[in-house]
Amino acid sequence: MGKTIAEINEKIKKGEAVVVTAEEMIDIVKEKGSETAAQDVDVVTTGTFGPMCSSGAYLNLGHTSPKFKFGGGRTTLNGIEVYTGLAAVDIYLGATALSEDDPKNKVYPGKFKYGGGHVIQDLVEGKDIELEATSYGTDCYPGKRLNNIINLNDINEAVLFNPRNLYQNYNVAVNLSDKVIYTYMGTLKPNLGNANYCSAGQLSPLLNDPYYRTIGIGTKIFLGGGVGFVSWWGTQHNPGVKRADNGTPLTPSGTAAVIGDLKRMSGEWLKGVSFLGYGATLSVGIGVPIPILDEDMAKFTGVSDEDISTSIVDYSKAYPEGISESVGRATYAELKSGKIIIKDKEVITAGISSYYKAKEIAEELKTWIKKGDFFLTEPVAQFPDAESGYKFKPMKMRKLKGGE
Template identity: 65%
Template sequence: MAKTIEEINEKIRQGKAVVVTAEEMIDIVREKGVEKAAKEVDVVTTGTFGIMCSSGIYFNIGHTKPKIKLGGGRVYLNGVPAYAAYAAVDLFLGANALPDDDPRNKYYPGDFEYGGGHVIEDLVSGKEIRITAQAYGTDCYPRKFLDAYITIHDLNEAVLFNIRNAYQNYNVAVNSSDKTIYTYLGMLKPRFGNANYSSAGQLSPLLNDPYYKTIGIGTRIFLGGGIGYVAWHGTQHNPNVERTERGIPKGGAGTLAVIGDLKQMSSEWLRGVSMKGYGVSLAVGIGVPIPILNEEIAFYTSVSDEDILAPVVDYATAYPNRESDVIAYVTYKELRSGEIELFGKKVPTSPLSSYFKARRIAEILKEWIKEGKFLLTSPSAPIPGVESGIKFKPFSGKEVLEEVEKR
């Protein structure tokens, strides 16, 4: 018999809900079968922790005396530029923002780049952030300069708003050339010297709900150590890709735009990252609960690493990549074993995401739900899926080059 989210929430309130992690669900389905698992389990928790470049925060610093209009001016946080084109004291800071001059500036100890992701981590940690600003001044906002220190506690609002997170599968990056190259998937050694990947595989939220049957706009989630929500489908969301028999996309597909109160969050789950030869970013922790409403969803949440194929892409020659640039497919079981085989060669693998932290997120979310601290939400609207009729145009490097040549 099918369940409803409200029925599951009532069991959560009564302390009777059966909650398991996505890892645990694999064994339950193998031992008891899908039908029995669907009856016994109410919620499956998922988790992922990795570098998510399309992340950022918006916040309001409150009015100064005399007032200043930051909108249209120039604003820096620990030397990192913030976007100041909203209103008087509303700002946005992207995870990839870098100082105008030397990216290795004095605000970060050691020989590392410091940028937006690090400012976000410092802010969440409660550290003082130096804000410097230059404005043009108006009759109602006469102040032209600002140099002060703020903490997250000084802000009227501070919101994490990430426009593309929790990618549903992704590339495995390799390098066929004779030189080392540096990418957002890390350093790639020459002649297929290593293979880097970034996904929690069987724990990953959208791989446990491949057709977005339960995850939609308004879904309550674990975000950065606090509670957040799915705000929309993320940028580059493209569900119309080739899938395996059990619905798993064979490459990057769905994405989520997420939002949450930064003041609830923790630097344990929001970490500034510096990538040599690429820049800075933010590692984000996300966990999504999946209500087991029926046998179909129970089946999807029993996906294991051996069921998930990832495309291997040569970043020396084929990035931006096209579908034809995939040189092989490997399972996440192979990736997590520490090596894959390409063209008869053993290639060591390395994750850019943390499976340990993904597992911990799923466990924390499980604890919250079992303790009655976290109820599930019914989506107010679905995110577009394969059956939505909406066609998403996948990014094509070839088409971009052809367009450039026309100009």
């Protein structure tokens, strides 16, 4: 016997819903079996917290007097470049944006101490932000130069809108070369000196709903400490990769785009980060509730770190050169044990995604649902699924006619 989301919401309203975290669900399914677990449990909460580069926020700054057209001009927030190619006072602040005078990797490895992600954190923490803008001036928007202090409370909309978050599984990064390399997967010591991974594994949202049955467009989620929604599938969504029998993909696969009101989020769950030699970005905390509609969903959410594996990739050659090649595989249980064996060598492992915070998010979301403050949503439309043929393609390279 299955359940519907409406029935689960009715239980939440009455305070009768059984809500557990994806970590707790593992033992429940092991002890009771998936059939009983499906009857007993209504919602499983998942969580993840880690750097998600394809993140940013759009802001409506409000109009000045005399009016000023940010659109098409140049604007910075605390010195960080924002995208102005929108209407007069709408801007988009990207997580990886830097200031013009950041030395970047000219002084290698660059420190990238302050970038777009840091501005988002400062905004959300209510700090005053310095705005500097130049524009070309029009008859209706005469302003050409503007210096001002803005604050999240004073501007109109501030919306976190991330084109790609929630990667369903991710590579383990290693370095086979004899030099230290600085990557978005952290600093990698030469000759397999360390191995960095980045997924919450058994707590990760899309690994608990591997075929995107309940997570789709319109799914209501915990986003950055506030409430958000899945707005679309994420960029680079790649559902057709090989999967294990339990449905979890063996390599990076599905992704989700998410959206939510920045004004209701918190700096606890949105943190600006700096990756040595790589750049600045934003760490985002996301939690997704999964309705246990039937036995299959109980099985999916009962997945544990032992049953999820990923591919180990060399970031000194294979990754930068776009060669799809793996130097081995490891399960998340092995990765979390602190060391794995690669090419007969014992290699120390480290997480980039915080499992500690992921757990906090799953717990927090559980509390919201139990208290009746958060209800589940039916997806408005599904993501392209494993059978859809939807693919993540590399860039097609072509020469201009008459060019070299």
